[in-house]
Amino acid sequence: MKHDLQKPPASSFERIEIDSSHAERISKPSLSFWQDAWLRIRKNKAAIVSMFILAFIIIMAFVGPMISPHDSETQTITHANLPPKVPGIEKLGIMNGVGTLAGKEVDLYEMKKVDTYYWFGTDGLGRDMFSRVWEGTQISLFIAFVAALIDMVIGVAYGGISGYYGGRVDDIMQRIVEILYGIPTLVIVILMLSFMDPGITAIIIAITITGWIGMSRIVRGQVLKFKNQEFVLASRTLGATDSRIITKHILPNILGIIIINTMFTIPTAIFFEAFLSFIGLGLQPPDASLGTLINDGYKLIKFQPHILLYPSIIISLLMIAFNLLGDGLRDALDPKMKD
Amino acid sequence: MAEKLLEIKNLKQYFNQGKPNEVRAVDDISFDIYKGETLGLVGESGCGKSTTGRTIIRLYEATDGQVIYDGINVHDKKSKKDLKSFNRKMQMIFQDPYASLNPRMKVLDIIAEGLDIHGLVKNPKERKERVVELLETVGLNREHADRYAHEFSGGQRQRLGIARALAVNPEFIIADEPISALDVVSIQAQVVNLLKELQEEKGLTYLFIAHDLSMVKYISDRIGVMYFGKLVELASAEDLYKNPMHPYTQSLLSAIPLPDPNYERTRVRKSYDPASHNYQDGEEIAMREVTPGHFVYCSTKELATLQAISGSQV
Ligand SMILES: Nc1ncnc2c1ncn2[C@@H]1O[C@H](COP(=O)(O)OP(=O)(O)O)[C@@H](O)[C@H]1O
Ligand SMILES: [Mg+2]
Numbered sequence: 096m097k098h099d100l101q102k103p104p105a106s107s108f109e110r111i112e113i114d115s116s117h118a119e120r121i122s123k124p125s126l127s128f129w130q131d132a133w134l135r136i137r138k139n140k141a142a143i144v145s146m147f148i149l150a151f152i153i154i155m156a157f158v159g160p161m162i163s164p165h166d167s168e169t170q171t172i173t174h175a176n177l178p179p180k181v182p183g184i185e186k187l188g189i190m191n192g193v194g195t196l197a198g199k200e201v202d203l204y205e206m207k208k209v210d211t212y213y214w215f216g217t218d219g220l221g222r223d224m225f226s227r228v229w230e231g232t233q234i235s236l237f238i239a240f241v242a243a244l245i246d247m248v249i250g251v252a253y254g255g256i257s258g259y260y261g262g263r264v265d266d267i268m269q270r271i272v273e274i275l276y277g278i279p280t281l282v283i284v285i286l287m288l289s290f291m292d293p294g295i296t297a298i299i300i301a302i303t304i305t306g307w308i309g310m311s312r313i314v315r316g317q318v319l320k321f322k323n324q325e326f327v328l329a330s331r332t333l334g335a336t337d338s339r340i341i342t343k344h345i346l347p348n349i350l351g352i353i354i355i356n357t358m359f360t361i362p363t364a365i366f367f368e369a370f371l372s373f374i375g376l377g378l379q380p381p382d383a384s385l386g387t388l389i390n391d392g393y394k395l396i397k398f399q400p401h402i403l404l405y406p407s408i409i410i411s412l413l414m415i416a417f418n419l420l421g422d423g424l425r426d427a428l429d430p431k432m433k434d
Numbered sequence: 435m436a437e438k439l440l441e442i443k444n445l446k447q448y449f450n451q452g453k454p455n456e457v458r459a460v461d462d463i464s465f466d467i468y469k470g471e472t473l474g475l476v477g478e479s480g481c482g483k484s485t486t487g488r489t490i491i492r493l494y495e496a497t498d499g500q501v502i503y504d505g506i507n508v509h510d511k512k513s514k515k516d517l518k519s520f521n522r523k524m525q526m527i528f529q530d531p532y533a534s535l536n537p538r539m540k541v542l543d544i545i546a547e548g549l550d551i552h553g554l555v556k557n558p559k560e561r562k563e564r565v566v567e568l569l570e571t572v573g574l575n576r577e578h579a580d581r582y583a584h585e586f587s588g589g590q591r592q593r594l595g596i597a598r599a600l601a602v603n604p605e606f607i608i609a610d611e612p613i614s615a616l617d618v619v620s621i622q623a624q625v626v627n628l629l630k631e632l633q634e635e636k637g638l639t640y641l642f643i644a645h646d647l648s649m650v651k652y653i654s655d656r657i658g659v660m661y662f663g664k665l666v667e668l669a670s671a672e673d674l675y676k677n678p679m680h681p682y683t684q685s686l687l688s689a690i691p692l693p694d695p696n697y698e699r700t701r702v703r704k705s706y707d708p709a710s711h712n713y714q715d716g717e718e719i720a721m722r723e724v725t726p727g728h729f730v731y732c733s734t735k736e737l738a739t740l741q742a743i744s745g746s747q748v
Contacts, residue, residue: 119574119590125581128538325534326544329598332491333548334521343547347538 132351135427142423145416152413156236159229164211167226168381174221179401180212216401218391227383228405234378235385235410238295239364242302246364247357249303250310257311258318259341265315272308280305285376293379298371302364310356317349351428358421362414369410385410439606439639440467440490445499447482447489459485461663462499464721467606472633472640474654474671476647476686482663483643484529487608490641491524503606522552525599529611531591535583541594542579545569548601568597572628589621593628600632608641613649626653648690651675656727659683661706665721669728679730679740682706711736 126134136142160167215224257268284301291297321327327344335343365385371377372386373393380387385406392403447460459482467473475483489496492508501508508520528534535544545565548554555561566576572593583591592612599607609629613622630653632638644650650657650671657674659667659682667680678684685706691698713719717733724730724740732740 119578121578121581121585123585125585127540127582325528325530326536328488328493329526329528329534329595330536330547331493332521332524332526333598333602334518334551335547339551343539344536348536 128351132424132427136423139423139426141419142427145419145423148412148416149420152232152409152416153236156229156233159232160226163214163223163226163229165213165223165226167223167230167383169222171217171221174213174217176221176399177213177217178399179214179216179224181214182212215405216399218399218402224402224405228385228388228409231383231385231388231406232409232413234295234382235365235368235413238298238302238368238384239361242299242306242364242368243357243360245299245303246307246310246360247353250307250356251314251353253307254311254314254316255318255341255345258315259322259337259345261319261322269315272311275305276308278305284371288371288376293377294382295378298368298377301371301376302367306360306364310353310360313352313356314349317352318345321345321348351424355421355425355428358417358424362417362421365410365413365417436469436471438466439469439504441500441502442466442490443500443502445486445489445501446497447485447494448497451497458663460489463660463663463665464499465658465665465668467639467641470633470637470639471655472642472653474650474657475641475643475660476645476650476657477660478686479645481660483645483660484610486660487526487610487641487643491526491608492520493526518552522548522602523604524606524608525602525604527592527595527599527607527609527612529614531588531595531615534595535591537583539582540579541565541569541581541583544583544594545579545598545601548598552602554602564601565597568601571600571632572597573624587621588616589618589624592616592625596625596628596632600636603636604638606639606641608643610643611645612642614645622649629653646689647675647686659686664731666731667729668721673725673728677728677744679724679728679744680732681710 213223213225215228217224218227253268253272257265283304287301287304288297291300322340322345327340330340330344368377368384369386369389372384373390375390378384378387388406389403389410392399392406396403443464444462445460445464446458446462449457449459461482463486465473475486477483485494488494490501490508496509503520503524506520512520542562542565545568546555546561549561549564555564562579565579569575569578574590574593574597578586578590583594586594592615595612612629613625616622616625626649629640629642633640640653642650642653647657654671656669657671658665659674659680661682667674667678667683669677674683675687678687681704685704688702688704691701711733713733717735719731719733721729721731722734722737724732724737725744730737730740
């Protein structure tokens with residue numbers, strides 16, 4: 096068949112109707128910011144593993160002292176300085192109650208005629224290390240969470256007010272921050288602890304007294320960025336009150352960054368508490384945190400290494416897991432901040 | 435012409451006043467907007483168009499001057515109730531379709547914000563129905579209500595912005611470069627046509643801001659030209675295109691390409707040099723009416739020349 100290209104027959108054309116509603120269709124499933132973030136973090140193996148490790152440690156911090164056959168405060172002098180011994184695992188040649196005594200490897204449990212098991216061994220006063228380690232973890236976590244929460248509340252409020260109201264208010268508030276920031280934290284802490292009774296409250300105050308500054312700076316920057324965004328202006332032209340603008344428009348948009356920042360505050364607080372306890376400015380006996388346990392263990396590192404080992408492992412796991420989870424959250428909640 | 439809806443009198447907006455970095459974004463401008471018309475406001479980027487719009491709608495406190503809406507000074511101290519009713523009358527459509535919708539909110543909540551603030555609906559069902567109605571007005575539909583802004587294209591987002599403004603049944607809308615961020619001409623036309631249709635349907639009044647003269651002609655009844663915080667020419671759209679008098683307006687017009695090869699061959703781009711006026715010290719420069727309804731920012735000497743020229747043309 097031959098087509099005349101100069102004059103194609105009308106039948107070779109087909110009429111196509113354009114349906115304008117078709118052009119407006121969106122076929123992708125609708126995902127909220129948080130659903131999208133969850134999909135992204137699920138792909139991040141390190142963050143997921145960290146989440147499980149953290150969940151395990153947090154659960155153990157509460158359950159650990161309960162499942163141990165011994166409590167953390169009973170001092171049984173005859174059971175002092177026992178190495179770890181765990182039923183089952185003892186057959187593998189580790190955690191079998193064998194320790195060095197005067198240069199020789201002996202089963203200390205047999206020697207001291209102890210017929211129970213201390214899973215993490217005992218300390219110099221014969222207290223069960225398993226209970227003590229998990230109770231210490233509990234206290235360390237408590238201090239860290241409370242400190243992070245206080246940092247968050249003060250930081251968000253301070254930074255938010257400073258950024259949102261701007262002008263003179265902002266000027267004055269930022270000068271105060273600069274002065275506080277200029278004084279080394281340790282100086283403030285030492286001064287403060289010298290006229291406060293050492294204890295959990297003192298440590299929390301010590302950690303938070305300058306800890307909120309980082310959060311307040313981040314929040315202020317974010318609020319400054321968002322308060323002049325066109326969607327906030329649109330809300331204002333509709334007659335929205337300040338509280339509506341803050342709760343409906345600004346906070347939901349900076350919540351991700353607040354969460355990320357808090358995730359990094361927690362390990363910092365854990366470490367700072369451990370550090371204070373380690374240098375002797377922290378908790379006083381009989382209270383014990385991971386920091387004081389490490390301090391105790393450090394003195395006996397040559398003779399009773401197990402006392403240092405377990406709290407160190409836990410504090411390391413906590414630090415690593417919180418940081419990896421924080422990284423994962425940052426990638427998931429704020430893809431732009433990845434650099 | 436029809437009655438005045440809005441009178442802007444000697445409006446000034448100086449940022450960082452009295453400091454070394456003072457910016458006179460809007461410097462003593464006056465004009466009226468009539469009921470039902472579209473006043474185009476053009477000028478290059480940074481000349482103070484957005485600031486003018488935002489000051490009129492009270493996003494910024496005016497440094498000086500008055501904005502009189504329906505006989506009431508907008509910038510006077512007002513009770514909460516008066517402010518609220520004012521907020522319903524005047525609305526704004528923003529330039530950046532990506533920054534003007536809250537990324538954490540669903541379309542339903544974005545559009546319903548005005549309804550919520552002013553208590554215009556009684557229950558969630560009515561709220562949803564009203565939002566769907568608004569979506570349909572701007573060419574979208576029910577399915578879009580549960581989506582987030584980032585799922586939409588630029589043109590769709592701009593229409594969502596229009597729907598949000600319409601929710602409170604405004605009389606006057608400031609459209610701040612609503613099409614500048616849209617790069618496809620057919621999408622720009624879609625938004626402009628939508629605005630035109632809405633105007634006819636609801637009797638809206640527009641202040642339509644643009645940075646070049648090409649699209650405003652199709653939507654505006656009158657056009658004002660701004661240069662560095664000052665209004666330099668104000669005339670009906672047709673008059674302004676046919677008979678631009680201020681050299682800055684002439685330079686803006688010479689920048690528009692037309693789909694006419696004969697015109698394009700002879701089109702010469704003019705540039706504007708403010709020094710070309712050669713104003714003497716003490717000369718008073720102001721908006722003066724050259725021909726009826728055609729105002730130019732000029733000195734009395736220039737006025738005489740302009741009137742002589744336009745008189746000889748008639
Ligand atoms: N909030 C502000 N603070 C200080 N200067 C501003 C502010 N907003 C705008 N300006 C300045 O005012 C001038 C006019 O800006 P704008 O009204 O946005 O111009 P246009 O909309 O015509 O592009 C610009 O020089 C801009 O830098
Ligand atoms: Mg602008």
